[in-house]
Amino acid sequence: MEEAMRNLFLFIRRYFNFFLFLVLQVFCLYLLFNYNRYHNSVYMRVANEVTGKFYSRYNDVEYYFKLKRTNDSLVKANEMLYNKLKQDFEMPDTINKTVNDSVKIDSLLKFRKYNYMAAKVIGNSVILPNNYLQLHRGELQGVEKDLGVIDPNNAVVGTVIDVSPNNTIVMSLLHKQSSISAKLKNNGESGTIVWDGLDPHIVLMKEVNKSVKVTKGDSVVTSGFTDRFPYGLLIGRVQQVISEKSSNKYLLKIRTAANFSDLQYVYIINNLQKREPAELLKKAQKTNE
Amino acid sequence: MSNLVKNIIRFILFIFVQVFVLNQIPALHHLVNPYLYYLFILWLPFKTGRRTLMFLALFIGLALDFFTKTPGLHAAACVLIAYIRPFVINVLISHEGAEANYEEPTIKSMGFVPYFTYAAVLTFVHHAFLFLLEALQFGGMWYFLLKTLLSGAISLLLILITELIFVRRQRFRTNTA
Numbered sequence: 001m002e003e004a005m006r007n008l009f010l011f012i013r014r015y016f017n018f019f020l021f022l023v024l025q026v027f028c029l030y031l032l033f034n035y036n037r038y039h040n041s042v043y044m045r046v047a048n049e050v051t052g053k054f055y056s057r058y059n060d061v062e063y064y065f066k067l068k069r070t071n072d073s074l075v076k077a078n079e080m081l082y083n084k085l086k087q088d089f090e091m092p093d094t095i096n097k098t099v100n101d102s103v104k105i106d107s108l109l110k111f112r113k114y115n116y117m118a119a120k121v122i123g124n125s126v127i128l129p130n131n132y133l134q135l136h137r138g139e140l141q142g143v144e145k146d147l148g149v150i151d152p153n154n155a156v157v158g159t160v161i162d163v164s165p166n167n168t169i170v171m172s173l174l175h176k177q178s179s180i181s182a183k184l185k186n187n188g189e190s191g192t193i194v195w196d197g198l199d200p201h202i203v204l205m206k207e208v209n210k211s212v213k214v215t216k217g218d219s220v221v222t223s224g225f226t227d228r229f230p231y232g233l234l235i236g237r238v239q240q241v242i243s244e245k246s247s248n249k250y251l252l253k254i255r256t257a258a259n260f261s262d263l264q265y266v267y268i269i270n271n272l273q274k275r276e277p278a279e280l281l282k283k284a285q286k287t288n289e
Numbered sequence: 290m291s292n293l294v295k296n297i298i299r300f301i302l303f304i305f306v307q308v309f310v311l312n313q314i315p316a317l318h319h320l321v322n323p324y325l326y327y328l329f330i331l332w333l334p335f336k337t338g339r340r341t342l343m344f345l346a347l348f349i350g351l352a353l354d355f356f357t358k359t360p361g362l363h364a365a366a367c368v369l370i371a372y373i374r375p376f377v378i379n380v381l382i383s384h385e386g387a388e389a390n391y392e393e394p395t396i397k398s399m400g401f402v403p404y405f406t407y408a409a410v411l412t413f414v415h416h417a418f419l420f421l422l423e424a425l426q427f428g429g430m431w432y433f434l435l436k437t438l439l440s441g442a443i444s445l446l447l448i449l450i451t452e453l454i455f456v457r458r459q460r461f462r463t464n465t466a
Contacts, residue, residue: 021372024343028350028368030361032359035361044355047360054356125357127314130426132357169358177426197319
């Protein structure tokens with residue numbers, strides 16, 4: 001017995017490096033596959049705060065070189081909003097008359113569904129197979145997990161997956177696990193937006209029935225089925241229609257509306273009414289079990 | 290400069306170059322994803338123990354991982370090359386005592402061809418393992434093979450340029466002195 005124990009210890013000592021190697025490998029792989037499944041680990045909160053410091057320093061310089069393009073996109077966003085003002089519309093008809101809305105702003109608060117929060121993009125990548133954005137706004141400034149993120153021109157960017165006190169990690173559309181429910185604006189046919197990891201300007205729309213007519217240039221918008229995005233935010237435009245031979249579905253190549261390599265500011269959409277439907281759904285699922 | 294300070298500076302510089310330069314430049318092609326940070330592991334002194342090597346590799350891998358939000362991905366590849374580094378060096382050192390006479394693996398201490406074989410072997414092992422872990426999530430055989438080959442070749446080119454620009458002077462140390 002003692003002999004056996006001695007041999008065991010000798011064996012471990014002899015191959016100690018190899019065992020250490022195995023232990024470290026298992027540790028790394030555990031971290032990797034665990035993070036891809038659940039994005040809320042304690043150590044990542046600390047890591048995000050630290051990398052956030054470096055990223056925001058770097059962004060101070062980078063932002064300066066992109067001021068012009070950032071400005072252009074904000075002007076475009078303003079143009080869109082100006083064109084929605086009441087004074088832009090006038091009817092020659094005297095039957096119609098403009099009435100001031102009598103609902104008080106205060107009482108509107110409980111009807112508010114979506115609240116937009118501006119955030120500075122400090123870290124961003126488009127060349128990796130899994131791309132994330134890092135925003136300089138976090139839990140202390142009202143960001144939560146699973147909120148939708150759009151760019152200044154209302155184009156979909158991604159979903160919040162991890163929040164630390166002052167930083168937020170966003171899984172961009174350019175991520176292998178990203179999957180967003182979408183609709184064709186023309187005919188309301190729904191599908192799922194995914195990314196194949198190849199071109200940062202192109203995402204794919206899957207599960208579109210062949211029964212609908214799809215043409216190049218059709219707009220693809222958010223479906224509003226999930227609580228993250230309201231209906232109708234632009235995702236992109238159809239660039240190519242691929243007919244899958246083995247099924248009755250189309251695969252659409254979508255040119256993204258957001259330019260992912262140029263993002264400097266984004267808006268985080270907080271859905272203030274998501275709790276009630278979520279609870280209802282949970283209750284329904286419980287009764288079905 | 291002491292070895293410790295030198296390596297700490299290298300650690301920081303390599304991470305910053307990787308995160309703020311190589312990961313920021315627009316990709317040549319989606320299969321080309323150049324890496325340079327693991328040169329830190331290749332440049333560690335000959336006398337570094339295997340355990341120390343592996344822990345240092347873990348640290349630099351995790352440091353990069355926290356920037357790219359892939360905890361464990363680069364760390365796993367780095368630990369692997371740190372583990373096989375001593376084997377590769379033992380096979381490739383041609384003249385007796387290069388490890389005793391020189392401090393670090395360089396072109397001068399190992400010779401041009403052995404040094405580049407060493408860099409190439411570790412580069413391709415690093416890239417292969419990294420992209421294998423990636424390909425498990427998506428992609429396929431061809432994606433994995435092509436990406437390893439192309440990215441590995443570009444990374445090696447970067448290493449060559451780095452070696453030519455930053456020549457590391459090595460004192461020849463003898464036992465007799």
